[in-house]
Amino acid sequence: MGWDPFAKKAARDRELDAELSFHIDQRIADNIASGMAPDEARRRALMEFSTVDRVKEEVRDLHWETVVEGFYRDLRYTLRTLMKDRRFTPLAVLALALGIGAATVIFSAFYGVILNTFAFKNADQVTAFYIVDQEHPRNTRPNLTLPELVYFREHNHTFQDISGEFGGFGSTPLRTLFGAGTVQFDGAYLSASSFDMFGMTPLLGRLPNENDVKSGATPVFVIGAKLWRETFNSDPSIVGKTFVLNGVPRTLVGIMPPRFRWAWVDAWLPFSLDQNEIANNPELKGQWAYVVGRLKPGATVEQAAADLNLVAHAYARIEPRLYPQRFAVTAKRSSQQAVEGLGFAQLLYPLMYAVGLLLLIACANVANLLLARATVRAREISVRSALGASRGRLLRQFLVESLCLAFAGCLAGCFLAYVGIKVLRPLIPYNQFPQEAVIELDWQVLLFSISMAVLSTVICGMAPALHALRRDIRSGLSGTGASTGTGAAHGKLRSGLVIVEVALSVILLVASGLMMHRFVQVERTDLGINPHGLVFAGLSFPPTIKQTPEQQRLVFERFFNKLRSLPGVTSVSSTVTQPPFAGPGSDITIPGKVHTQRWMTALELCNENYLATLQGRLLRGRFLSETDVVGARRVAVVNQEFVDQYLAGENPIGRTVKFNRFDQVPALKDQFFEIVGVVGNTKNQGMSRPTGPQVYLPHTIMWSGSTKFIARTAVKPEALLPDIRRIVWETDPSVALINATSLDDLLQKYMYATPEFEFITFTTLASIGLLLVLIGIFSVMAYTVALQTHEIGIRMALGAARNKVVAWVLRRGMKLVAFGMLIGLAGSMATNQILASRIQGIQSLDPWAYGSVLVLTLIAGAAACLAPAYRASKVDPLEAIRYE
Secondary structure: OOOOHHHHHHHHHHHHHHHHHHHHHHHHHHHHHOOOOHHHHHHHHHHHOOOHHHHHHHHHHOOHHHHHHHHHHHHHHHHHHHHHOOOHHHHHHHHHHHHHHHHHHHHHHHHHHHHOOOOOOOHHHEEEEEEEEOOOOOOEEOEEEHHHHHHHHHHOOOEEEEEEEEOOOOOOEEEEEEOOEEEEEEEEEEEOOHHHHHOOOOOEEOOOOHHHHOOOOOOEEEEOHHHHHHOOOOOHHHOOOEEEEOOEEEEEEEEOOOOOOHHHOOEEEEEOOOHHHHHOOHHHHOOEEEEEEEEOOOOOHHHHHHHHHHHHHHHHOOOHHHOOOOEEEEEEEHHHHHHHHHOHHHHHHHHHHHHHHHHHHHHHHHHHHHHHHHHHOHHHHHHHHHOOOOHHHHHHHHHHHHHHHHHHHHHHHHHHHHHHHHHHHHHOOHHHOOOOOOOOOOHHHHHHHHHHHHHHHHHHHHHHHHHHHOOOHHHHHHOOHHHOHHHHHHHHHHHHHHHHHHHHHHHHHHHHHHHHHHHHHHHOOOOOOOOOOEEEEEEEOOHHHHOOHHHHHHHHHHHHHHHHOOOOEEEEEEEOOOOOEOOOEEEEEOOOOOOOOOOEEEEEEEOOOHHHHHOOOEEEEOOOOHHHHHOOOOEEEEEHHHHHHHOOOOOOOOOEEEEHHHHHOHHHOOOEEEEEEEEOOOOOEOOOOOOOOEEEEEHHHOOOOOOEEEEEEOOOHHHHHHHHHHHHHHHOOOOEEEEEEEHHHHHHHHHHHHHHHHHHHHHHHHHHHHHHHHHHHHHHHHHHHHHOHHHHHHHHHOOOOHHHHHHHHHHHHHHHHHHHHHHHHHHHHHHHHHHHHHOOOOOOOOHHHHHHHHHHHHHHHHHHHHHHHHHHHOOOHHHHHOOO
């Protein structure tokens, strides 16, 4: 038979009864021995043991079975009461869920990006280091030459190994034939030992090693999971196959996991750090590499910096040309360097601050609801105390109620967090987020959520419980508690909590308003063109065609002819720039103009369809014609900013200009271009900076090697990308289509994403805060009306009109809102200074944001007070007078 704890409890109760019976029998025997009659002896003994039942209870309370049984009874009672109270429970759970859910989402981002940036084994050991010019501290060098890297690797005492990488971040395009044509992807060169140093396990295949980079070994490479999925359709059979990358046959030996994105590329080519191999290879001997190392167990970043400082000064005596006169080596965790370098922390820390405010609002809200509920339950608590319930017993009941609310709030909050993370992840700005980081709801985040739910709810729940337990039992039993000093104290505390909620909400709302204003300004920025329906891409030519510009131009023209005939394409133009940025710049000379400052302009080489493709504005004269382009005529079209800066007050048509940059091209040396037209300004220095001078020239005046193009479509640009790729391969299978995307997507990815992320996250948090404030004001006013029903009835019986009662309730509620707004405005002025210092484009004192928040808060507060006010106006005076 199994162990039965309840059978053991019954046996223990029988032993306790037997022991107490023995003591009573002994007392009876002693009384009889002293001369008492048997009945009198028994009566006296029972009088002496009149507290038998209390003794039994005290003894039983010492056993864990009784504690479990009591907890079970408290749990059943709590569930019953919470389910019956359909006004309190949903509001309390909703408040907790919103606060915990929002905090969990932001903590997930904090954990995934700040604390768990890389998926490396013991990622906190991976450390970057820099050589810092002490006379100019901003001048830092994170790169080493490969001979220098070998020296550091061999002579340091704090690193297990040091890794080197070069050619990353899009600077090493790799081309290979696959399927019907050529594909191109970004690669990087990574020292062979790096793969083991990072401690990542491949999805398929194996990692490169030192044997793969020895002389005579077959060249190998590995690719990332993203490239494997998107380009190779997750085909496992490609592992072991040989691909010709940029003319070199290489064997694919492994597929790296999704979170390996070192150097933000999709393929890695191992190279040797053998001193002899580097010395015999001129390309490696002069190569610079970005370096990181893995610390030895127990070594600190400070120790590594001190050790490398000695190594660097020793190497400086070998190669003094590489080092400034006074320098030092500094080091930091690679995860810290990645986050700080991208700036995501600048976005995340204000959100942590905002979600902290939101969690405080949620806690204040729940505390307010529990205080109000404790006031209403005053008689119940007094009755239970009068029947013998100890303070510890009542506290346990309140604790169980708090834990039940925490459990329900945590479940709902985790669900909201799961949905919130799904929504948040696509909004994160691409260029400010480490590619290796992931934001997800993992067990560490769940543990944080559970701890936060329990802690916040228990703190919120126990304060009202202690208030309730200090209540006078006699006044509670008489039913006059609502108007006693304790009830008044509860009312003041609830009102204070509402003021705190409103103040915190105003701070969040003002921050959200500032973000909204910034986002709207960016969204409304006039680009000078119509970005919708534009495809931007480029062609990548093999080295053989690149060496013959005429052949490259012929391929490009054949592709253009096919692209123009593609259904859905309305206009096509070559380009050297990507709006809203400019192309190459040049000093200029304008005959008859004398100036001391340097005159510069951006250059755009395009065809006659460029202005029509972008749907820009022609202000005077004409744009480039087909004759201009075919004949490579020396004509130019300038933007209005060029005229304003260099030809102010003059007619620019017919004037000539010389571009000094072209003096390096024999056919264009000392050539002057006639200005034939003026177009409207288009953004060419990003979204936030003013437009600079720009000139449009026929792309045929010289072959710049630029192979970018822009096409306007009558359908969604994304729908045409497969057809455009097919046309490229039909034109020449050795040519690859690269960076193909819509201009809308480019602008969203690099221009709009950051202000949109800030706006959406802050607005969401502020909206949740405002909703919690509505709940708080409504609950306080509703309970105030309920507790003062007797007073309201007397007022109405004495002749108070219903509209006066409504005004009285509204006045009380709006007074709390007004106090909270004043405190919140003062707090927001201080906190927004922090936002303005961290986020570009934020104005800490924005009348539009402050005014909008004041109006919104007043409307929300009035709306929250209306329902309780209307209920108060419907009170029947006769019933209200008999209320207590």
